[in-house]
Amino acid sequence: MKSDGLRPRLHYGWIVVLITFLTLLVAAGIRSIPSILMLPFEKEFGWSRADVSSVVSINIFLYGLMGPFSAALMQRFGVRKIMVGALVLLAVSLSLTPLMTSLLQFDLLWGVVAGLGSGTLANVLGVTVAGRWFTQRRGLVVGVLTASAATGQLLFLPMLAKITVSSGWKTAIYTAVAALVLLIPIVALWMRNHPYDIGAAPYGETEPVKPSRFQGNLFLEPLRALRSASSSGTFWLLAGTFFFCGFSTNGLIGTHLIPACGDYGIPEVTAAGLLALMGIFDLVGTTVSGWLSDRFDSRWLLFWYYGLRGLSLIYLPQALGLGSWQLVLFAVFYGLDWIATVPPTAKLSAESAGKERAGMVFGWIVVAHQVGASTAAYEAGLLRDWLGSYTIPFVVSGLVCLIAALMAVLIRRAREAVRQAQA
Template structure:
């Protein structure tokens, strides 16, 4: 076996460099995660200091949320064309610029442009799409682990930065926190430029990946849209999109929006409910990494079905666990739900790889858009149900039933083997594309 002049096995060098890319991507995803929760700290200060209505400020957050979901498939195709390094740096600069622009914005419309467009596009490109793209490039045998690690990084960003940013807002004002977050994004971007200089030579640049011909690089928007068009002709896409829509409905849409109000209905203080949600976030990390390791070793359909089956049991049992104070039953619920919350990402990405081969990351981006659609739908329906019935109990039962159905659908998806030959790209260029 050939040894490099430095005395290091070339294969070991490639593996080490691969983990360097994972580490840099993890830092970017942690930073992007901080942006996604910081918006909640802006609403009250902007309303009180500027006198703007909550509705006008909320437009910026709505735009950001929508773009966060729909950006992923286009960012995945863009990464295949230009590489992890360029997309990562561009995403961080967009998000950082959006935060800085919000700090100096003089009207709700300017906030909508800065935070809505800048942060929405930047965080959308530096989250799910980035995690999936780096995981796919990490090599067989560790893709699930890398997907789990990077997905967990986003959760860390959401829950680790939020208390720090809250203290900065309280002590120095919201503008200082916005500029500090923009500075953090800039530092990570500079670090990525320096550390990932050799990524192209190691196969992490991604140029031309997932394309049908050697040296051919299709327009990224065209590719993302055409992959969607072709993928929708396969039942596997609709099964995975449906399953992930249920995932978004039962987590982001339901738990993160309605757990605290439901706890308040049972006499629990908001601070206690927030503590339980923080516990969910802590165990997200362990659950996602464990799911990634399992996905590398067993049929991903089994991992996905188990996640939804256990989640269904947890949600259905929640109405029986409520109390005015935090007790062992509610702590057990928070731990279990935390282990299952984002553990669905690695097996879903693996199944996208099985069915869509080189276009797995782009397809996963579209599947993740279904996740956001499910989350938004349940966030609205949860409130409607509470208004109609005076209780959240029907919501938990309904979400549990949806999760049970998703567990069945996960078993219906065909071909859970991840070791079979990779499918070719769905994308078939037309003569116009090659001009």
């Protein structure tokens, strides 16, 4: 696109990417709040870490389960309406949180309502936006939007932890609500559903492409996509590796690193700073991963990502015991690899599923990721209450990452088998 025949005009897809980045950033920051609240709730309400972890587990599970249905909703009603609705749902959930008095209310507000709201703004949103607006640079865009989750921690966690310590957890909650109130009108005014809506072509194309209309039932079509994808060995290997990805990232480290640091006398603000440091390096690592997935075999990228993550988690208990620069070393190394697995996984998923159902199929793979995260969130809190330490959960997660690295190597064989069967 050109404005005067000489100077190229900024493609509107980049504005859409910026708005999506901000939305995913705020949603990620909100999802990370329970890790800050775990210790204050233990003191104020007497809830154990297993109690709070169970709420986080429900939230993470629904966050994943919404993925494929969110993709269908975006196809049917448009990306902008679904984004605004999800942000409003999160704002309502957060606004009511300071009024709660029981664990059941926490389950409903954070486990169910916030889980559904944040699940609508999951990785599927980034994949959908990248698929609609970009033919070229798609892997890079997926990497940037995926990295926004880590950037959300970078901006929110240290600030919210400091507010919690100085002014109380309710003030931290209202700060998050204020961020949502500012974001909602931005999405409503400037977000666009598809380049065809403004007469533009996707980035890398010369002619506008009319989007296909959604066909089928909103609830049955994602299930049909799952049934179709389940016949492929590639789908099950991607879902399996993504289960272990969730088991070793937001379910474990995102939820339990701050309380684990508390066991060693490390202050909450310092521990939140470690997560923020991971966010800085994950922003780099995941963006570079998107760039690499446009150029190299995604299967071998996954092999290295999972293998190196596994080694870093096995090292974590020692780093916690030693403290200082060892923890910084872990944060840098692990941060580079936090969710670098998403761009190559999304690419492999799109290749095997086809353009029309790519969002829904990737949504089901994200479900596997969040089931793993949900399992780890509850399992780690339960084992900490039983054993008095997080050492076993950290080491087990490291070992399953090594298994995931081996599974990634097998994806090529499964894909070739599907091609032979089709031939």
